[in-house]
Amino acid sequence: MICQDTFYRHTxxxxxxxxxxxxxxxxxxxxxxxxxxxxLLAKRAIEPHAGKWGFIGSIVRDEERFDDAIQRSLxxxxxxxxxxxxxxxxxxxxxxxxxxxVISASYMGLIDSDNIKLKAGSSVDDVKWFDVKVSQEKExxxxxxxxxxxxxxxxxxxxxxxxxxxxxxxxxKEFTKGNWIIYTQxxxxxxxxxxxxxxxxALERLKNKVEYTTIAFNLxxxxxxxxxxxxxxxxxxxxxxxxxxxxxxxYDMVVETEEYEETAGHRPxxxxxxxxxxxxxxx
Amino acid sequence: MICQDTFYRHTxxxxxxxxxxxxxxxxxxxxxxxxxxxxLLAKRAIEPHAGKWGFIGSIVRDEERFDDAIQRSLxxxxxxxxxxxxxxxxxxxxxxxxxxxVISASYMGLIDSDNIKLKAGSSVDDVKWFDVKVSQEKExxxxxxxxxxxxxxxxxxxxxxxxxxxxxxxxxKEFTKGNWIIYTQxxxxxxxxxxxxxxxxALERLKNKVEYTTIAFNLxxxxxxxxxxxxxxxxxxxxxxxxxxxxxxxYDMVVETEEYEETAGHRPxxxxxxxxxxxxxxx
DNA sequence: TCAAAAGTGTTGGACCTACACCCATGT
DNA sequence: ACATGGGTGTAGGTCCAACACTTTTGA
Numbered sequence: 205m206i207c208q209d210t211f212y213r214h215t216x217x218x219x220x221x222x223x224x225x226x227x228x229x230x231x232x233x234x235x236x237x238x239x240x241x242x243x244l245l246a247k248r249a250i251e252p253h254a255g256k257w258g259f260i261g262s263i264v265r266d267e268e269r270f271d272d273a274i275q276r277s278l279x280x281x282x283x284x285x286x287x288x289x290x291x292x293x294x295x296x297x298x299x300x301x302x303x304x305x306v307i308s309a310s311y312m313g314l315i316d317s318d319n320i321k322l323k324a325g326s327s328v329d330d331v332k333w334f335d336v337k338v339s340q341e342k343e344x345x346x347x348x349x350x351x352x353x354x355x356x357x358x359x360x361x362x363x364x365x366x367x368x369x370x371x372x373x374x375x376x377k378e379f380t381k382g383n384w385i386i387y388t389q390x391x392x393x394x395x396x397x398x399x400x401x402x403x404x405x406a407l408e409r410l411k412n413k414v415e416y417t418t419i420a421f422n423l424x425x426x427x428x429x430x431x432x433x434x435x436x437x438x439x440x441x442x443x444x445x446x447x448x449x450x451x452x453x454x455y456d457m458v459v460e461t462e463e464y465e466e467t468a469g470h471r472p473x474x475x476x477x478x479x480x481x482x483x484x485x486x487x
Numbered sequence: 488m489i490c491q492d493t494f495y496r497h498t499x500x501x502x503x504x505x506x507x508x509x510x511x512x513x514x515x516x517x518x519x520x521x522x523x524x525x526x527l528l529a530k531r532a533i534e535p536h537a538g539k540w541g542f543i544g545s546i547v548r549d550e551e552r553f554d555d556a557i558q559r560s561l562x563x564x565x566x567x568x569x570x571x572x573x574x575x576x577x578x579x580x581x582x583x584x585x586x587x588x589v590i591s592a593s594y595m596g597l598i599d600s601d602n603i604k605l606k607a608g609s610s611v612d613d614v615k616w617f618d619v620k621v622s623q624e625k626e627x628x629x630x631x632x633x634x635x636x637x638x639x640x641x642x643x644x645x646x647x648x649x650x651x652x653x654x655x656x657x658x659x660k661e662f663t664k665g666n667w668i669i670y671t672q673x674x675x676x677x678x679x680x681x682x683x684x685x686x687x688x689a690l691e692r693l694k695n696k697v698e699y700t701t702i703a704f705n706l707x708x709x710x711x712x713x714x715x716x717x718x719x720x721x722x723x724x725x726x727x728x729x730x731x732x733x734x735x736x737x738y739d740m741v742v743e744t745e746e747y748e749e750t751a752g753h754r755p756x757x758x759x760x761x762x763x764x765x766x767x768x769x770x
Numbered sequence: 771t772c773a774a775a776a777g778t779g780t781t782g783g784a785c786c787t788a789c790a791c792c793c794a795t796g797t
Numbered sequence: 798a799c800a801t802g803g804g805t806g807t808a809g810g811t812c813c814a815a816c817a818c819t820t821t822t823g824a
Contacts, residue, residue, distance in 0.1 A: 233796080233797075234795095234796085234797090446787070446788070446789085448787095448788090448789090449786070449787065449788085452785095452786090453786090467795080467796090468795080468796060468797085469795065469797075470794070470796080471793065471794035471795050472794075472795070
């Protein structure tokens, strides 16, 4: 049995879920452009799922570190270099790839898309930013003996110009004896593999981390206005924030510059940068 | 190149880092027993690292889900069944196994050790709870251009009766542009593989999760006193808590029973159970 | 009687929420 | 003039840390 075990070998990939916040339309000369959450997808040129859109990833080669595989795939396939990434979760379901078992370690990255010139590379036909919209279709909470269970049907809509990809995912969150157990099931998806699941998972983590870290700053350009920063927070948290309170909260994390945004229709706003001396309160 | 990639195959394992809180000595008839954090280790019967102590794990078989592999290995090797586990991190360094590349998905579990009868099973010579002590030997913070860097030398001491295992680990935490990047390096370790790294990582996560979840309840028996619960929190957080404040904080999460602890030397304390109707404030 | 722990009440401060208000700009 | 966003002040409430105090028990 010991010797047998040494024969089990698996294909392992890394996949990156890259988010950015893009500008929408400017309604009038007075109004600021709307911001919107976007995710990077590539159109697969190779089987399986050739022609479908999915996250950028790659098979991990012999003697290749995960980090190297991730950075290599992003460079080769989309022309993205040296970005902040963090490991999210490793997906091990034997059936997640239709042909053979493939284990995938997923990573999340956040970038300012204005700093990046996307370019489709090897084994992908196209790379694009897709606007992300998740809406809850149904929701049900039932009491259980030791806790309760919440079922949500989510519809994910990803749009890029005329392209629209939709997925439906059922999320069952069970709270038993103090622990969350979460099952996710894809009901229908235009995305490759189980990437709809990965997206839901990444969005959840993103929301959580925005609250108690400074990851949101990865989405900002070098210099930004406080309203821009607030818009980014609002989009990530998916709720409106009060200006005065938001500013007090992030006061220590930013430093003002001497520059102003030359806008139109209203008072110009000061530009800020990230305060590199800022320290989180707890280590 | 596409065809080439399909040939890369890797051995994948799952490893479980199981914590419990055990009782120490009772100094006098009046005093309560000291509590101490413990971690489960097995003495490896097979190569590589035969004879060394390490976490319980197993190679993931064909068509086997990660969860199944974890639960199987715990049952086969230590006689532990159906416990709460959560995925921690996947370690992909090509050199982490001395013989061939092995990728490991690590899981963290918390149990009440009194509910478990440990029994060494296949491919392990022994399984034991080890008291965990981590002490900081050196610490240095240096300012960098965009942030700062903190270096810690940690000494990990794991003890079980007469057995003492020590490890020294250097942790470099870099805070750059709002992101934590953490490198860990094992200087010296009595544990198998990179398990010292895994332990440090798990302890960090454990501390964080105790603050904003109810995982600590996994360490408690069905019925417990509030002081016992507080002791568990104190050990996990590694700092003393004030009784009155602690009780107000966990007030909603517990329900009192009619029973009392028959103690000695002081006023008997009421026994509580976890409140299964308790809901975290934010979903 | 007394050491140890069980258990509760109070106070001041930090922080958060909500809202109100004034300022500066381009058309 | 005015719509729009820039920017700041304040009042009220909640939560938390720190401390003080009373109660109950077994030896």
